[in-house]
Amino acid sequence: MPKNIIVSNRLPVQVENKNQVWTFTPTSGGLATGLKSVHEEGDSLWIGWPGVSDDLLSKKNKKQINETLSKNQFRAVFLDDNELDHFYLGFSNKCLWPLFHYFIEYQKFDIDQWEYYTLVNQKFADEVLNVIEDGDIVWIHDYQLLLCPQMIKEIKPEVTVGFFLHIPFPSFEIFRIFPKREDLLNGILGSDLIGFHTFDYQRHFLSSVKRILNLDVNYNVIYHQGREIEVNTFPMGIDFKKFEKASYDNIQKSGLESSELKKQINVHKLENRGKLILSIDRLDYTKGIINRLLAFERFLDNNIEYHDKVRLVMLAVPSRSEVSQYKILKRQTDEVVGRINGKFATVNWTPVWYYYRSMDFENLIDLYVSSDIAMITPLRDGMNLVAKEYLATRVNNDGVLILSELAGASKEIPQALVVNPFDIEELAESIKTAIEMPLKEQKERNIISRNRIERYDIEKWSSSFMKSLKDHAFNLGTSKVKLINSKIAKQIETSYRNSNKKLLFLDYDGTLINFHKNPEKAIPSIEVLKLIEKLKSNSNTDVVIISGRSHLFMDKYFSSLNIILIAEHGLFIKNKEDSWKKKKGLTIEWKEHLLPILNTFTDNTPGTFIEHKTNSVVWHYRKADPELGKTRSIELKTVLQSLLPNGLSLLDGNKIIELVSSDVNKGVAALDISNKKKYDFILAAGDDVPDENMFTSLPENSYTIKIGKKKTSANYFLRKTEDLIKLLSLLE
16 A cells, blocks of 8 residues: 655654663654644654664664654654764754845855765665655655755656745745755755745745756746646644634633743733733744844833833743854843843833743643734744744634734734834834734734634645645546556567567657757767667668757768758758758748847847758747746747748747748658658657657657657657667667
């Protein structure tokens, strides 16, 4: 039975060593809760680091750990102190974390740490590959494992892989400064489905894919190595019912049952000390803690009437305390809190209650339930579930949420007071607005917000992603255009061997070789030339290279092979041991009318150029900015189509627009060749729009093969040119 394989940096377990016996208790964090149903669905496995350094473990320990973990369908990736230091504390959190959160001044790229990052990603991939089987679905999580999807896909191309990024994906202008940017993008693109919290992150990712890798993107689908990779938005939710129930239970507790924290808060309420403003964050420079404190200070400066009538309850959870930036932030936070309390405190009133520690779930609910306002204003945050948790506990629909517009959650709950976390004046003003907001307005806002987060909870998030991932796998399996697997490849080979007369039509660019930004440099490799030489040497086999390239190019690189050559989509043909023959009766008078238009678009679109062929003209935009090139190509097609004379066609190819005579196309040329003999085996391979004419013109029993998974009339497809070379090698 196919299984779900979840892969995350850390297993959702709490580790303890009791009397030299390792025990693991499942945790109830956001990811653990969200993936609980996926993990419990059928045969499932969760792979990750168990939370203890390999340096502390003997072989006996490891065996015991694996046996203990396997009972809960977990599997360990063991990492030593050196790997943890360079991979996790170093590269992941000193390089990727600040880069993705726009704190490029904190980003430190270290090539040694990059090597460890690659090494550890490979360890995770290897652990997956040790247990994976055909039909399994893999779901990989977060920025620590960006290279892992491609490492798995390279070895198991038929396995369906999903990836979800739990932090922001930065804009292209930020991401482009990263030295190994292509490696990270290609790593993620090993996935079949890529998920983000918000459309902004999705848009930034697609922009980087287009501009850095120069890949085709159609809305939210990336075409890469013959695969269609879907990119979509899946905003992560919370366990709404859990927080709502905890809130009801908390409210119903008597004074004697309350926690010490709740008793302290109750004293504040009984003494009518006014509104409580809640701030909960990890102590991280992305969370905007200092700005929040400065805004509270500014509010107190500007609103003397609220002295002794409001209190900021600030919980800062220790995080990465050994990292220098976090040590500095801790010192700054302490100083600002001390200054505010020293500046405004009275005998009976301390403006800021400051807690630097973790809190258990019960105390967390105490804070949520008791606070009149939650101030969640990170400088950048992938989602921020605290904002949703606060709203889930507002069972009476009262309370005000002040939320940063740079938190992913702001896209889902715009009914909050959405603020710019860098604008201290606006933050200060939002505190006053929240304090003075009428109860009726509070309820109107919160009813809408709470309905949203209840409806799209953590269960909905995980099930939506898994459904999309499974739909992708199903659609691939039921597609009319079949992927050539080992079974079909064997069938083609057998048919070839058993045939008397064989004919092979092979396109050039994108089929025998990969595309190149500079077409003149895209010359055939020695491997390709040797392969064609062997194929044409087979008995009763005719090999045809059929291309849009000029006959001069074709003559230069292929004439020595003594095979059939077709150039410029069929305008020129060269049979074995013969000279080039040009199709007659074609004119080029149209050029003088349309060339000025092409020249204008070329001048206005940097990176584009015009290629002149004998009877056609090609406008190339592969080197242009992807979005500008695409936009201008649409404009150019619109203009040209309104001016095309009879007998002239427009070919919309791979990053090109070609004007060519309607009498010239690969279908006519291929049909002419195939009709000359009674071939009982025909194979045609191509990757672009002009090749579709060839696929539709040849006999139905031909093996027509599209390179790349795009809409096609071919019977089969292969993902990339290398796969075609492997297939043709079977026919040598």
